[in-house]
Amino acid sequence: MWTTFRSRSLWTRGGEREGTMLENVNYNLMETITIISRSLHRYENYARDASESDCRSCREIWRKIAEQREMELEMLLSELHSHINTRKLALKKGQGRLFDKLDQARALFPELEGRTIKVGVSERSDGLASTDEWAIWFRSRNVSFYVIGHELTHLLQGGRGVPEGERSCDLFTLARDQLFCDAAPGYLDLPSTVVTHNGWVRIGRRYMLHHIAKEALEERDKGRRNYIKWFEQEVKRFASKMY
Numbered sequence: 618m619w620t621t622f623r624s625r626s627l628w629t630r631g632g633e634r635e636g637t638m639l640e641n642v643n644y645n646l647m648e649t650i651t652i653i654s655r656s657l658h659r660y661e662n663y664a665r666d667a668s669e670s671d672c673r674s675c676r677e678i679w680r681k682i683a684e685q686r687e688m689e690l691e692m693l694l695s696e697l698h699s700h701i702n703t704r705k706l707a708l709k710k711g712q713g714r715l716f717d718k719l720d721q722a723r724a725l726f727p728e729l730e731g732r733t734i735k736v737g738v739s740e741r742s743d744g745l746a747s748t749d750e751w752a753i754w755f756r757s758r759n760v761s762f763y764v765i766g767h768e769l770t771h772l773l774q775g776g777r778g779v780p781e782g783e784r785s786c787d788l789f790t791l792a793r794d795q796l797f798c799d800a801a802p803g804y805l806d807l808p809s810t811v812v813t814h815n816g817w818v819r820i821g822r823r824y825m826l827h828h829i830a831k832e833a834l835e836e837r838d839k840g841r842r843n844y845i846k847w848f849e850q851e852v853k854r855f856a857s858k859m860y
């Protein structure tokens with residue numbers, strides 16, 4: 618499913634997976650992460666129901682609750698990562714972690730199922746994609762989910778379901794899953810109440826971005842041409858009410 622460029626042996630997927638005996642502490646974290654992730658999906662549906670019934674205040678209640686749960690989720694995830702990292706980093710300088718992230722991201726792209734994608738190193742930019750050879754490149758192994766999602770979304774452009782252009786690539790990435798809302802999208806204009814100066818999406822704002830991005834795609838389906846602008850305005854409008 619993943620292959621690497623031969624000239625860059627550092628990026629081959631080496632080593633075997635570690636034993637899978639789960640300690641209780643990790644199991645507890647993972648179970649709670651699953652429960653909260655499921656409830657986030659539920660709130661998303663509730664918010665959509667509220668939108669359909671034209672109840673703005675109801676929709677905002679569900680978003681607020683979702684944001685609180687999202688903060689709990691971030692807390693649990695970073696704890697879990699710290700458990701995993703200390704072992705993995707010692708194992709192979711972050712390489713295992715990159716491929717774990719790629720696997721996690723790819724599971725959210727059923728369109729790419731069965732397709733082998735080359736992964737390589739780019740010195741030129743944070744991320745690159747080529748639809749000609751089904752290849753993606755990253756500058757660093759410690760890449761954000763946003764960058765991974767953005768490059769995988771590029772593979773779906775060119776008549777493969779996603780319209781051309783960097784801005785639509787960003788929006789479709791955010792709309793795909795909340796996972797990809799960790800770092801600030803490079804081509805969308807978002808207020809500083811949502812993104813930090815060093816390029817991350819603030820905790821508690823990720824769910825909102827994902828949800829509004831999905832709404833923007835629904836607007837596009839209904840025929841709205843300026844759905845990307847609509848997204849930026851809607852994020853600004855919503856963010857201005859939060860502080």
Ligand SMILES: [Zn+2]
Pocket residue numbers: 767771783786
């Ligand atoms: Zn791009």
